[in-house]
Amino acid sequence: MSSGVRVALPVNLNTCVSSPKTVLDGHVDFVKPTFKWRLLIAYDGTRYSGWQYQASPPTVQCAVENALIKTTKLDRKDLSLVGAGRTDKGVHAWGQVAHFLTPFNYDTLDGVHAALNGLLPSDIRVREVSPALPEFHARFSARGKIYRYSIYNDSVIDPFRRHYAYHSGYALNAAVMAEAAAYFVGKHDFSAFANAIHNDRIRDPVKTISRFDVREEGPNIELEVEGSGFLYRQVRNMVALLLQIGKEAIPPDIVPKILETRDRRELAKYALAAHPHGLCLVEVKYNEAHMGLPIGSPAVSFGRRHTISKCKLPYY
DSSP states (O other), X not given: OOOOXXXXXXXXXXXXXXXXXXXXTTEEEEOOOOEEEEEEEEEOGGGSSOSSOOSSSOOHHHHHHHHHXXXXXXXXXXXXXXXXXXXXXXXXXXXXXXXXXXXXXXXXXXXXXXXXXXXXXXXXXXXXXXXXXXXXXXXXXEEEEEEEEEEEESSSOOGGGTTTSEEEOSOOOHHHHHHHHGGGOEEEEOGGGOOOOSSSOOOOOEEEEEEEEEEEETTEEEEEXXXXXXXXXXXXXXXXXXXXXXXXXXXXXXXXXHHHHTOHHHHHTTOOOOOGGGEEEEEEEEOGGGOOOOTTOOOOBOOOOOOXXXXXXXXX
16 A cells, blocks of 8 residues: 655755754764654544553554554654544544654655555544644644534434433433533633543643533534633533533532532532543644645645546446
């Protein structure tokens, strides 16, 4: 399977991540340039223990890295694959973003794209491959994310939705859920809605939620939230409280009262985190200044479309 043609191009500072040089005995030694590439990835998280790399049990990052290693013939440490966020075990994604590095350029990305999807399991797909500017970073250039939580609200769940929607056998009042969701909109300290995470940097608990929509169509209820960022399990914890409110077990105005406490133990009195399989990372939004294409880079690959020029079946 072709993975694209590697080409040696003149060093372009708009294309390369870095082009450092050292001087030894009066001779200038140029270090090989590094090129950065952006991936847009969709996956069904059912079989995976989240995005973050670990060899066993399998994770999405591990599967993507294995495909990249085979395609580029580079080591994991050289690829330096970084994802936009660490989705949990069982959580899905339509718009996960990652970047990786290579010491060589490509003249086209269609072959690389086809090779990756040919090597990846069928529940992980690379939707796009594009060149990235040196300043682009899948995690640190992000300025917002959109998550969607799907609920199937009926006595019997559609079996085709079982991996992608939480089944609520309780009748939910979507109107009061929307009323409660509105309390999350704005800039707040979300400490009460964040689970503790070990061995990670301390994160600012103050986040801005720009919208929190509740849509109902038949038995399907979708909660879509957009924010500047989210703490560990924040979305699932917010959804868990909205589910209790939707059952009309507690009133909508409980939301600001719990927010004010900044205490995760207060939320635990009313709800536990919602199940992961209803959650999907829909989109990661980026600083537009970091999203341009480097000068002289290959075109973005959206995948090959095959066509048949003439019928090859025998006439009968």
